[in-house]
Amino acid sequence: MSTEQISDDAPLRTRRDDKSGDLAFVGRSVTINRPRAELFAYWRDFQNLPMFMENVEKMEFTGSDRAVWTIKAPVGTKVEIETEITEVVEDSSISWRSTEGSQIKTEGRVSFTDAPGDRGTIVSADIGYTPPAGDLGRAVAKLFMAEPNIQARHELKRFKMLMETGEITTPINHR
Amino acid sequence: MRALTWHGNGDVRVDTVPDPEIINPRDAVIRVTSTAICGSDLHLYDGVIPGMKQGDILGHQFMGVVEDVGAKSTLKVGQRVVVPFTISCGRCFFCEQQQFSACDNGNPVENQDASEKLYGHAMGGAFGYSHLTGGYPGGQAEYVRVPYSDVGPIVVPDGLDDEQVLFLSDILPTGWMAAENADITPGDTVAVWGCGPVGLFCVQSAVLMGAAQVIAIDHHPHRLELAARFGAKTINFDETHVGEALMEMTGGIGPDAVIDAVGMEAHGWAPDNVLDVVKQKIGMGADRGHALRQALLAVRKGGRVSIPGVYGGMLDKWPLGAMMEKGLELRSGQTHVQRYTQDLLRRIEEGEIDTTFLISHRLSLEEAPTGYKNFRDKQNEWTKVVLRPN
Numbered sequence: 001m002s003t004e005q006i007s008d009d010a011p012l013r014t015r016r017d018d019k020s021g022d023l024a025f026v027g028r029s030v031t032i033n034r035p036r037a038e039l040f041a042y043w044r045d046f047q048n049l050p051m052f053m054e055n056v057e058k059m060e061f062t063g064s065d066r067a068v069w070t071i072k073a074p075v076g077t078k079v080e081i082e083t084e085i086t087e088v089v090e091d092s093s094i095s096w097r098s099t100e101g102s103q104i105k106t107e108g109r110v111s112f113t114d115a116p117g118d119r120g121t122i123v124s125a126d127i128g129y130t131p132p133a134g135d136l137g138r139a140v141a142k143l144f145m146a147e148p149n150i151q152a153r154h155e156l157k158r159f160k161m162l163m164e165t166g167e168i169t170t171p172i173n174h175r
Numbered sequence: 176m177r178a179l180t181w182h183g184n185g186d187v188r189v190d191t192v193p194d195p196e197i198i199n200p201r202d203a204v205i206r207v208t209s210t211a212i213c214g215s216d217l218h219l220y221d222g223v224i225p226g227m228k229q230g231d232i233l234g235h236q237f238m239g240v241v242e243d244v245g246a247k248s249t250l251k252v253g254q255r256v257v258v259p260f261t262i263s264c265g266r267c268f269f270c271e272q273q274q275f276s277a278c279d280n281g282n283p284v285e286n287q288d289a290s291e292k293l294y295g296h297a298m299g300g301a302f303g304y305s306h307l308t309g310g311y312p313g314g315q316a317e318y319v320r321v322p323y324s325d326v327g328p329i330v331v332p333d334g335l336d337d338e339q340v341l342f343l344s345d346i347l348p349t350g351w352m353a354a355e356n357a358d359i360t361p362g363d364t365v366a367v368w369g370c371g372p373v374g375l376f377c378v379q380s381a382v383l384m385g386a387a388q389v390i391a392i393d394h395h396p397h398r399l400e401l402a403a404r405f406g407a408k409t410i411n412f413d414e415t416h417v418g419e420a421l422m423e424m425t426g427g428i429g430p431d432a433v434i435d436a437v438g439m440e441a442h443g444w445a446p447d448n449v450l451d452v453v454k455q456k457i458g459m460g461a462d463r464g465h466a467l468r469q470a471l472l473a474v475r476k477g478g479r480v481s482i483p484g485v486y487g488g489m490l491d492k493w494p495l496g497a498m499m500e501k502g503l504e505l506r507s508g509q510t511h512v513q514r515y516t517q518d519l520l521r522r523i524e525e526g527e528i529d530t531t532f533l534i535s536h537r538l539s540l541e542e543a544p545t546g547y548k549n550f551r552d553k554q555n556e557w558t559k560v561v562l563r564p565n
């Protein structure tokens with residue numbers, strides 16, 4: 001991710017120019033009223049991720065730190081992304097990127113820091129994606145990545161609900 | 176089951192819909208024995224709150240008997256409970272601060288987007304109150320699913336009737352919190368706009384908190400009469416210049432605190448209100464702030480402004496100058512119901528608070544549409560409607 005010199009402290013994802021290389025960055029922070037180590041451990045066990053990533057249909061490990069994600073996209077389509085973990089800092093961050101030849105190019109990081117004032121843990125996601133352009137990947141990118149920002153926001157909020165309350169609230173009255 | 180559903184402006188119907196089921200571990204399902212129509216429901220009925228969908232089940236003041244529980248509910252089947260209208264998780268930062276209506280986890284994730292745009296932050300969850308606050312089916316029904324049932328519901332002690340405790344769900348804590356937000360100290364004069372159920376509980380609470388003088392403002396003689404029962408002086412705004420009267424009734428000082436228990440559908444033919452009515456009708460997301468404007472001008476220098484009345488969008492001609500130049504303090508909010516229920520339950524048990532005086536009509540669930548119509552159109556006589564679904 002970007003290490004370019006910038007003139008304020010705001011995260012890249014909030015900047016008017018949110019590009020780093022050929023990726024644009026989006027993301028979100030939530031503060032979760034739980035200890036950092038607990039949240040990190042839950043996330044690090046990737047089998048847990050579909051619990052709050054509702055559009056992840058399936059995740060299969062293709063190596064110890066490689067996985068293929070099958071993601072539901074609108075109008076009944078699916079996309080597959082293969083990712084590899086690039087860095088894990090215990091109790092603090094997990095970074096990943098898509099492997100060479102994956103359908104979609106993406107990279108990202110989720111980081112866990114202690115919130116000030118005993119409010120628990122700040123969990124931030126930074127997700128880089130290729131903004132849709134006029135090539136083959138365009139349709140796919142549009143379907144899957146049209147609003148990665150909304151997706152990140154929803155996933156982090158669901159993660160927060162699950163960690164704080166043990167469930168994800170819903171207005172649905174029937175299964 | 177049968178349930179009161181929303182179909183458009185002025186169009187509510189009793190429909191047959193599927194019974195609710197336990198979905199999450201902390202859920203309970205309640206068989207509703209009593210449920211009331213709120214002034215807030217009228218804002219939905221009149222279509223001035225966004226985010227409604229056809230078929231939405233209304234109702235956020237309800238109580239009943241526990242019918243079914245999820246694995247993590249602390250309730251027991253057969254218990255009688257009153258349910259707060261606010262859906263609060265009890266675990267997040269806001270719940271820990273007792274700011275229950277601001278709960279981060281009460282509003283389903285997808286439904287948080289709209290209010291995040293509209294208000295800068297996602298709203299909490301509430302029963303039967305538009306998709307902005309979650310799209311949860313409400314309690315004007317035979318059954319209702321109650322999320323986080325280990326946090327909200329109040330188990331009713333034996334010997335108390337439904338009608339004595341039903342309003343713990345909403346309007347009693349709302350009146351109480353509004354009075355608390357007015358920071359009343361003995362000797363104060365408190366003026367309350369609106370003698371609907373909320374305003375009437377504001378009056379009662381302000382008296383209990385030691386106000387020397389409470390002045391109630393409305394234009395329905397019977398509603399004013401109910402306020403007078405608790406010792407309030409009254410002003411009928413159809414007959415009297417409210418601002419002048421408040422100055423003269425406070426020795427030229429103005430009320431120390433003012434409470435707006437009217438909200439976004441103020442009545443009256445004052446020019447600012449007529450303009451607001453037009454904007455609201457043409458769907459500009461506008462609020463009608465006539466009562467609030469009047470309150471801001473009437474309150475004394477350095478006074479307090481408490482706003483339990485609901486506003487949903489934008490308000491023009493906000494007298495910001497009055498706020499700044501007079502150094503006013505302002506507090507508002509959806510009620511943090513769970514913060515007040517135990518204390519208020521005790522006050523009801525000890526006979527300190529009268530919770531039944533305002534009920535004018537008791538109807539079956541099937542008669543709910545009539546209840547809506549009359550609670551809106553015959554406000555003088557229809558002061559509070561309680562429905563009995565089972």
Ligand SMILES: NC(=O)c1ccc[n+]([C@@H]2O[C@H](COP(=O)([O-])OP(=O)(O)OC[C@H]3O[C@@H](n4cnc5c(N)ncnc54)[C@H](O)[C@@H]3O)[C@@H](O)[C@H]2O)c1
Pocket residue numbers: 213214215216217218345346349368369370371372373374392393394395398412436437438439440441442443465466482483484485486508509510554
């Ligand atoms: N903050 C909360 O959590 C909360 C909870 C419940 C209700 N509310 C809100 O409180 C408000 C009142 O609820 P209610 O059930 O008492 O409603 P209601 O409609 O029965 O009462 C409103 C009263 O205000 C009077 N009024 C209208 N215009 C006025 C004016 N210009 N000056 C003085 N009085 C005027 C009406 O005549 C009526 O008697 C509503 O906006 C409702 O949405 C807020």
Ligand SMILES: [Zn+2]
Pocket residue numbers: 213214215216235260345346
């Ligand atoms: Zn209400």
Ligand SMILES: [Zn+2]
Pocket residue numbers: 263264265266267268269270271277278279280281
């Ligand atoms: Zn909460």
